[in-house]
Amino acid sequence: MVQMTINGKVVKATEGEMLLAVIRRQGIDVPALCDHAAVEPCGSCRMCLVEITREDWNGWKKYVTSCLYPSEDGLIVTTHTPELQEIRRNILDLYMARCPGSELIQKMGEEYGLTRTSFKTIPEGDNCIMCYACTRICEVLGRSAISAVRRGHAKVISGPFGDPPPDCIGCLSCAHICPTDVIEWHDQDGVRGIWGRTFDLIACQQCGKTIITRDFAEYLKEKRQIPADYFDICDDCKRVELARKMGGLVDQAKEVAS
Amino acid sequence: MMFRYTVNPALCTGCRTCELACAFTHTQEQKPGRSRIYPIAYGPDRFVPVTCLQCDDAACVKSCLFDALKRNETTGAIELDKDRCVNCRACVAACPFGCALIDDVHDEVVKCDLCGGSPACARFCPTKALVYKRIA
The missing domain is CATH 3.10.20.740 (Ubiquitin-like (UB roll))
Structure with missing residues (x-):
């Protein structure tokens, strides 16, 4: 202590x-x-x-x-202290120029009395503050699919050599952890798109609802030994299934008792 | 001291008081859809209150790659650490009973935490189908 x-x-x-x-x-x-x-x-x-x-x-x-x-x-x-607040205000001023599209940054700027950035807004700004939260979470996950590529002004977060990352499994951890919400992704017609790649989503065998990608499920099976059939049906259908099974046991017990 | 949460479907009347108690305790809203417990009908007038069973060898804990799910040894509940959760939904997909849930309103994963040791559903259950009791 x-x-x-x-x-x-x-x-x-x-x-x-x-x-x-x-x-x-x-x-x-x-x-x-x-x-x-x-x-x-x-x-x-x-x-x-x-x-x-x-x-x-x-x-x-x-x-x-x-x-x-x-x-x-x-x-x-x-x-x-007034000095610290001034430092934070200056940093936010720079972030505001870089992230014109980020609600969070603009709102934080307003809290520090900045209505608009005093710098020139980067028109092609990608709203990324280079905080590496996405690359760090991908590392924790054990994939390290994305990282910073190129140097200086040209630095961006991307797959190796700026190409779609071959090690990505489409889990969306990076998109959810991103403080400025800039990582684009979409789920459409059973397919998830992120980082320029597309992934098949596992559709529930009973109702068709999708939760995670097939690659992510494969990774969980391999890394954490989750049985393969756990991913076959969605959470809603699993609950109904559980009710049916438990109910069956209750009925059986009642029959035995009577 | 050890506690265990037990569900006895034979006593459940399907009154859904647990659902309301749960939703109100966790979200301050009387919306049954935001509950962590669901009485599901499996036949006419026969219900099973489906909620997290706090498995000993839990698939949700195993599937979480960020150690966001941990057992609280006092209450016996597997608790979700919201600060560590990145909403990847591995637990939702892996739980064999479908009891790691998605809160559509806040787009986040939610899970029964036995209300930190005093489950509202058990307190409000009129027929004692849901009981939280000391076992050791």
Whole structure:
């Protein structure tokens, strides 16, 4: 256990626990775009910057991304200062120029008093803030189908060499984790399209409802040993089936009793 | 202390009070469609309250690639950690009883968590078809 001061309040935390988690547990709202519990933190969105100092630092202080900074004994953390708010405002100003189509970014900008970006909006902006949440979640999944390709201004998230990713299984984890909601996908006529590829969706054998792709089911079968027939029918039909089976047993028991 | 949630379909009258209790507890809305428990008719006037059975070797836990589903050892419930869930729906597809559900309103996965140790459905069940009791 370590003891720190957050916004003037003494708090306890486990050693090595990241500051952002400790701060949020205190009910303090620090914005973060690239942070997600299921992936390793990477500190790319810069929104969770906080000011840290120590008593023996003689007034020196520094700004760190709280999602990546482990808790230490004697740390003095401040989450909201005029300087920090200014930094966050500037970052959001840049994000607003890059993501004219993202509701979340525009709304966050408004919260920081930005009605419009002071930079030139990138007309061909892809609304991606390069937070790597999608690539990190794909890595956790064990596929690493997508990553950043090319360098500098031309950097985009894509399959290898900018082509459709051969290792993608169409699970949509990347699309759902994306903070700015830019990864396009569609489910149509039993086919899912994402990253320029199409995947067959498993249709329920009884009602035709679709839930996941065939490739994703295959991956689950192989990686987590889920029996193949578990994916044959949809959740609605499985519930009806369960009711029928359980009901049959109840009727049998009643007959035996009477 | 260990608790177990039991369903006795022979006592179920299909009154659907559990459905309303569940929906209200979890969504603050009296909409049966947003419940985690469904009394399903399998014959005339015969019902089975279908809900998560908190399996010992659960397919949902096995299928979750992000460790978002974990058993709460006190309540016995398999709980969904919303912060870790990325809505991939592996659990929905893998559950052999169809009891990992999709909330269409918020487009997210929902699952019975036994209300953290005091299931509303069991409290409201008038015929005691649903019982949450201490077993050890």
